Amino acid sequence: MEKMNERVEMKERYLVDAYKMKEYERIYSRIQELGLANDPVINNSLKIMSVFSHNKEVFERERARILQIVQAKEIEQQLKGHPFVPEPVGTEVSGEIKLGICKGSNAWFGLSLKPELEEGALVTGRKGSGKTTLCYLLSRGASKLGTHTLTFEVKLEGRNQIANNKDTLVFRCDMTHDWFKYNFLEVPEGVDPLSKISDVSDITEESYEYYVGTSSYIAYHIYELYKRNGIFEGSKNFPTPWDLYWKIEKDRKSLITRDARYRESALNRLNSILLRMGKAFNYKIGYQIEKLLDDCNIVMELDNLGKKGRIFLISLILAQIFRYRISNPNKKHKAILVIIDEANEIYDRRLDEMTGGLTVCSLDRQAREFGICMVYACHDPEGMPRSVINDVHTQILLSLPGGTSLKRMSESMFLDTEQKEYDYQLKPGEGIVRRAGHPHPFLVKFFPHTLPQRIGDEEVQKHMQSLIAELD
Template structure:
């Protein structure tokens, strides 16, 4: 017969302090129910279950003298082994949980103790044979295969770990694209939609062909066959609310000043009103019509209007027909499709505009539906996204989406070689991965991953290609090493297999580019000195001030108010207003030996024209 010993619970570590105690009928009944409902699929536990049933049947006919107890030394060893197993997460699988449940519920069996010691000994041997400053995790309770740890054991995690965003950082050739391809193929069976986006190189194209060889239908999209309308209100989203969101999105994508965001917002609202969108219409305006509307608003803020026109003009010329749709692809339909996007041939601003439009539309739609903490449905994998998530890059569109895209069944996976990743990206990622890299890349990740000096030294000098340091925000919070297997891609990848696929059947409504879109009037990077005069009428006092400026080109601004016969406060207000409207320009000049600079005001062409008109 198997030997048993029961013990009482102790608060420390929620473990059981070993004490001699004889098993009772209630404990055996609990074990039978627990084993029969939770571990039938575990062969060894099932054998133990059968013996426990037999023991229960015979228990009433046996005396307590048949029950033997462990020595004090063995009991202490069991307790130490449990402490070690808890510290290193060695009981995380189904069988390990049953071992812990049995021990916690005052039942200690030879088989359970033997299995506990075996796990502890195997872990200690693996750590001794592979000395490195990383703990060896035991992740084997999920269906996603992440790779193998340093002891050769497979690492499995639940798909729910990917519901949070992911970020992979490493030098060129470290294996990031292979790791991204591995994640995509692992997650594909449980996804409704998958967006694979190439930003810099076309390395993920072979992953799309691999998915096709596995039986998935993949649509191939590039800048030429793209069909989107950034001003198209997504499903479930209020038009007024989306007008604000899309104005902020365009401001970040085009790197515009804050004043321009207000101009975009009010202009988009007016377009929505004139097109009947606020009343439930679906005849959406396009970016071309937004450009024309802003161009025709002469009384708007001059610098804001010119900055918008200067930023939008090259993008509209570059994207052309891809943006001339009243109805583009519905993001709700795209979210249920496997799509490979090739944006390697367009400018950085165009990449930011397109990617942000796709993500913003779907994010806001999910938020409007009230979706939160739902299972993973859509996975957006963006390879070589350094030009978008770089902290030094002015386009913050995708970075801002990391804030609002938490939960809702959609996850973003970005990989990059840049070292200056925006902190917002890292702080919103539940899965961090670091490959072979230099000191700058290591510094960017070290704090978020909680690396110590010994681990940093190992990464700099010993980390192999294809091996990564990972950290997840679930259960095991320590960084660990994982070797990602090399993906075998199809040898024959014909471009003839690349088409729109399911996207060909999505309803779209093209429109003509408005004839008022005449970019010849707008000069890129134009300044107030060479642009057309703003529509602003100068008052008598402002004209007098301009005359004084023209007559005294080298005089400090602090002396002009006396000549113009106005107060210093009024002169300052006039000067600031005329500079803002493009009539004057300020220069800081060092004109004395005391080290103080003076402001000298220059009259620009619009001011000269206004004075000439006044003389007539």
């Protein structure tokens, strides 16, 4: 009672302006209706509003502060009994790349490059739940901030970026297109050749059926090639993957030792990838993807590689980017967004557990602080390595069929039973979000976007001709 009298008195003493008087009264009566009369923050703001009513800026600032609390309370009352209460309000979850709105409160939902995307994001949902659309929104948002995207995909949807972004390079990874040049034995600037050897040999072993020991065999032959070409002395005369193949092919002494099976296994692996991408690998110096990303978006189309080939190539490229950044910590690296649509194709939990941790997963964790923003989109979180599912900053759960995948996600996102069951009601483009630093999961309606009709091969080829001329 005493407080109320004090407020009435203050209002009459200080609020002379009609607009401010009316606004103060309106807010004041709403506060009472909502049972917020004893909220200390509101009381303090009301006091400041009346005493400093001559100062428009202060008045409006305090008014906004009160309205934010009022709005949160209104939403809480509206959504009473709803499993996702309280909802975020105001700017609580509105990072710089806007992706949608929180379903109940209409607050913006967005993710910032730093620190949110830099700490990784996982998008998971059934087929047709809106994963690719969301990846597109992220890439478009990043582009507006001057950040380039590297997209790995198999459905040829990413090539549509060339319509809006002329600086997009589309690399089609197969035997028929000859504009991609890549040498996975080329050592990027600042990187120790020995790290390159261990990345390439481990990834080769991991990507193809596991056969312990092949990694050391391959490492030995790369080492020999590097030695022969003076790579450890700084020479740029890098051997190509074909050189590696022929060297192992000629390793006749292995035929009579226990190295024979390693030799065969290594040849099979190299053969398989050279058959599919042999042209691209026939260069001593290829495109330095880790540097091209400073100036362009890159889309890697991997539909023709087969699952093992995809794991192999994506892992090599990512390892190269990660390693380059880890090895050059003093360079100012621009942020990049890496989108792996259909991440189930690469991040295989079975392989991860069998190998004691995929090379690409461990490098990814080390590289996070160097401006690499990883976005994994997958339809089966159960098949993904645990480290990818659990260690990301933001988890976005779109509609999933029930079963172990939903169970896995709801455990990882700490959803209660009601929240988990709510997943069945989600429509395409709607999702449950859990992010580090925010105490509750919440519901988001993502912005709609119609993915355009796929651009044809001829148009991509025409687009690439001029860009490739600049690269060469």
